[in-house]
Amino acid sequence: MKEKEEILQAIRRKYPQLSEPRLQEEIAEHGKLLHFNAGDTLMDFGSYIRMVPMIIEGSIKVSREDEDGNELFLYYLNAGDTCSMSFSCCMMNKKSDIRTVAEDDTTLIGIPIQYVDEWMSRFKSWQQFVMQSYDLRMRELVQTIDEIAFKRMDERLMNYLEKKSEAAQSKVINSTHQQIAFDLNASREAVSRLLKQMEKEGSVQLGRNKITLLD
DNA sequence: ACATTAAGTGATT
DNA sequence: AATCACTTAATGT
Numbered sequence: 001m002k003e004k005e006e007i008l009q010a011i012r013r014k015y016p017q018l019s020e021p022r023l024q025e026e027i028a029e030h031g032k033l034l035h036f037n038a039g040d041t042l043m044d045f046g047s048y049i050r051m052v053p054m055i056i057e058g059s060i061k062v063s064r065e066d067e068d069g070n071e072l073f074l075y076y077l078n079a080g081d082t083c084s085m086s087f088s089c090c091m092m093n094k095k096s097d098i099r100t101v102a103e104d105d106t107t108l109i110g111i112p113i114q115y116v117d118e119w120m121s122r123f124k125s126w127q128q129f130v131m132q133s134y135d136l137r138m139r140e141l142v143q144t145i146d147e148i149a150f151k152r153m154d155e156r157l158m159n160y161l162e163k164k165s166e167a168a169q170s171k172v173i174n175s176t177h178q179q180i181a182f183d184l185n186a187s188r189e190a191v192s193r194l195l196k197q198m199e200k201e202g203s204v205q206l207g208r209n210k211i212t213l214l215d
Numbered sequence: 216a217c218a219t220t221a222a223g224t225g226a227t228t
Numbered sequence: 229a230a231t232c233a234c235t236t237a238a239t240g241t
Contacts (some may be wrong), residue, residue: 069234153229176221192222208221208238 004028007109010056014080015129023123031109036102043100051110052086054138055079058106059167063099063183073160075140076103076167084137087116087130102166122200154194156184161204165213173211 006094007028011018012123018024032051036042043049045065060077062085077083119126147156160183164173181191195211205212
């Protein structure tokens with residue numbers, strides 16, 4: 001089958017840690033290759049998760065929403081990442097607390113939850129993989145949290161831009177000040193002013209709908 | 216040329 | 229740092 005071959009190749013390329021041949025086969029066997037276009041919502045608040053995604057290409061924006069409907073950007077998932085949130089959600093069969101939207105055109109392997117659990121006990125490298133992504137995401141989250149709590153907006157902005165650029169694999173970010181403000185839960189004016197300042201300092205170059213990271 | 220949307224600015228709280 | 233009230237600039241029709 002073509003899809004199986006594709007998955008097998010993708011696993012070997014992007015997830016070399018999962019080295020056990022039997023595991024690779026099973027992933028190819030039970031995983032579904034899914035494609036999303038930029039802007040597609042993969043998962044919204046309140047929806048049940050039936051699959052754990054393993055990103056092959058593209059990137060996904062993960063965000064949270066508060067009671068008043070303000071959105072807050074949490075982190076990006078890039079190729080080689082999984083959604084740690086989905087592990088716990090799946091296992092507990094809970095509703096999603098987060099929203100995930102494809103940032104670029106994205107392809108991923110969807111693993112049905114039953115196997116995620118089963119493989120944990122059967123494959124060492126899978127278990128390690130799950131634990132590792134938990135650890136990684138935890139660190140990132142903690143970092144994001146104390147950014148919000150302790151750091152000033154300009155640092156948050158810079159960080160956001162760097163991550164976004166990393167996710168897009170480009171120094172050029174196509175985004176309006178409004179959208180950025182929305183992600184950071186700030187006002188558009190604040191973002192505009194900070195960007196202006198950063199431009200004066202020479203760290204970015206601004207254009208309409210476009211920000212270029214210079215450093 | 217005109218309308219629309221993005222970005223910049225100063226004042227106010 | 230948020231909000232308001234504009235202004236200015238870029239783009240689409």
